[in-house]
Amino acid sequence: MSLFYFTTRRHIIPFLAAVIFALASGLTFPLLAIILGRIFNELTNFGAHSIATAQLMDAISVNCIFLFALGLSIWFIQSAYLSLWIAFGELQVKRARDELFKELLAKETKWFDLTTDGVTALLPRIQSHMRDFQLAVSQPLGSVFQGMVASLTGLILALYISWSLTLISLATVPVCAVVISVxxxxxxxxxxxxxxxxxxxxxxxxxxxxxxxxxxxxxxxxxxxxxxxxxxxxxxxxxxxxxxxxxxxxxxxxxxxxxMAFVGKLNPGQVLTTFWACLQATQSIENIIPQLLVLEKGRAAATALKDILGHVHPIDGSTGLMSENKTPRFCDGDIKFDNAYVDSSEVTFAYPFQPDRLVLNRCSFFFPAGNITFVVGRSGSGKSTLGNLLLRFYAPASGEILIDGVPIHSLDINWIRNNITLVQQQSPLFNESIIRNIAFGAQDPVCVRLDDIVGCVSFAHLKETVQSMPNGLDTVVGLGGDRLSGGQRQRVALARSRLRDTPILIMDESTSALDYYTRIAIMDSLRKWRKGKTTVIITHDLSQIDEQDFVYVVDNGRVSCQGYKTGLDSQHQPIIIPSPKRARIKSSGVGDITSGPVSCPKAFELSTPANEPRLFSQ
Missing domain, CATH: 1.10.287 (Helix Hairpins)
Incomplete structure (x- = not known):
């Protein structure tokens, strides 16, 4: 059953205890009918002058003592019954929350992209499911057990005293069952x-x-x-x-x-006991009916939560390859987007929410270990997708990505993300202090030295900004970092990446919100830090590119040009960021893409007005 999907062995003992007390609570209702029947029978006998006043008082006193003892028992049993069912519900929903949180962290990015109504509605929807599930597996579920026992024992008691009167009284039960079912x-x-x-x-x-x-x-x-x-x-x-x-x-x-009607030649006490037992049985069924709606909602909620947990990740994206979870001892940083194992084509990729639009179309890249490589192109050209593929947020539809000669799909996902850092343009931050946001970049954020944090702050040119804040490094940045400017958020993210200091760094427009002088200063610090380490810089800012830097120009999902900047400039063949509406190809010959220094093919020339922005000019 869906309601018990999150039940473990540790929950069995509280569950059994709750069921036992629910059953005991249900048994108290027939006992009440028996005592009330005895009292009514004694009063009837006294009215018929069958017993004296003293006998009546003795009999009533004894039954009142029984009634008082039953009341105390009901108080204790009901208290334990409610407490145990509430505790069982808390245990269930706690495990559900823990499992859901772990599963959401393990989900592929594709799953979030395809989520109905988007991620903004996902968490409120999960919380709603949690409330419905918790309510269903606590007191309402116990009430069902209690009602079933009360109705069953009441029916048995009534049949024992007078089966004929009971059958007449309960002649409508089959009709009730049909009504409930429909x-x-x-x-x-x-x-x-x-x-x-x-x-x-x-x-x-x-x-x-x-x-x-x-x-x-x-x-x-x-x-x-x-x-x-x-x-x-x-x-x-x-x-x-x-x-x-x-x-x-x-x-x-x-x-x-x-x-219901009843007839028969029974004494008044038997009639009252039988009728009261039948009434308790039918009322118990009536009490179960409102709980059925709660249980239906809880079952639907548990099914929805189970569906979220039911998503498995045995296969690496759309390539159909099983991950071998390799964990190399070292990461040198050679990255290659190479020929594919599918039809000998190059890397091709489309986002799951736009499967018909190729973001990368048969692209080949090579980012050598220990070097800084630039990837430039207009917005929407596909350059930012490189970081998503390298971190295995997605898998290419065809083609192969290698790190140090090892296919990325065979590497352990944790090893990949421990050795690659992606700094994005939006620079998402947690609703924590600046120092904690920077410390999250370390393998163990709790044990980071303050000197290391200060060094990272200096690297990102955040020192003056931090000093101007009332709480310094302890200043809380707000939800998503909304209390900081765009440039300040980017510098906090850069400081975090400096503390992380992985062999491979990917910067995706991560200085776009900074002023010119701060951007140049950070680039100088970055080059000193990343000397001898693999760095991929995705940018529109051409001032960051030195003469000896290798550059890829991406347009419409393809590599249109590649080479060292000095080599490209010396060919008198300017590389242009093409305008999607105005640029036109004058000749279709494109030439071969290699990993060495080359110029834009002479046959590949883009015509554009003089005021259009250019990547490189003579």
């Missing part, structure tokens, strides 16, 4: 539809709050409110249908139970 089938689709609408509402609210500045600038408050309210109204309609079905269910049961 209506329950109608409720589950409404639960699913309500959850989908709530997910939509969560997505609208999350997006609006996260981008509140854009909403206000565009004066889109009314539109966002309307989108949110439309989803809430739709969810309310589905919820009202659930309530109506449940009301019909409960009302039908009440109508049938109120129509």
């Amino acid at each position: 209506i329950s089938m109608k409720i589950q689709p409404e639960i699913k539809a309500q959850r989908q609408e709530l997910d939509r509402a969560s997505k609208f609210s999350s997006n609006a709050v996260y981008s509140i500045d854009i909403v206000k600038v565009m004066n889109g408050q009314a539109l966002e409110i309307e989108n949110y309210m439309s989803a809430i109204r739709a969810a309310a309609r589905h919820y009202l249908k659930q309530v109506r079905f449940t009301a019909i269910e409960i009302g039908s049961i009440h109508m049938l139970t109120f129509g």
